Amino acid sequence: MENSVSRRETIVTRGEASQLLGKAHGVSKATFERQLTELKKKIRQTLQTVEEGDREIAELKREQQEMNEQIAEKEKTLQSLRVKVEKLEAEFEKSREKKQENFEDILTKQQRMKYYQQIKEGKYVVLCKTEAAQSTEREKQVNRVHALSSVVDRLSQDYPNVQPVMRKTALQLSTKISQM
Helix, strand or coil: CHHHHHHHHHHHHHHHHHHHHCHHHHCCHHHHHHHHHHHHHHHHHHHHHHHHHHHHHHHHHHHHHHHHHHHHHHHHHHHHHHHHHHHHHHHHHHHHHHHHHHHHHHHHHHHHHHHHHHHHHCCCCCCCCCHHHHHHHHHHHHHHHHHHHHHHHHHHHHCHHHHHHHHHHHHHHHHHHHHC
């Protein structure tokens, strides 16, 4: 009986030792080959996944290159359109200024026609009766227009953001100065 108890204890001790060391100790050839086959299969799958990832990366790089080329092309187009818009805006501004200048010229000529008509009909009253008074009045008006012109120029220099608005006024004043 003691013999069987000691044998049982030996079996239990071996079992516990086997559990502590792991199951690798008792691996058979068939189990090893099965595990080897599974590992080879996993390696093949991993290599396939890597190849697919490489193909995807190459495809994405190609698409990125195409997108970069398209962006560069669009930027060139955009730049040429910007230049064209700036040119058209400048032409439009010149045309608008010319239109305004012509309009003011027409108004001046209409005013003169009105004065000539009043002179013809004898309704015109001369404000300055003598040449000296007329010359003095003209000089005052010229000085006033020059003073306004210098104020407008100074404002345009000091405040560049109002320059487009002041440009119209400066144009009108320069027209007036050239007519005097």
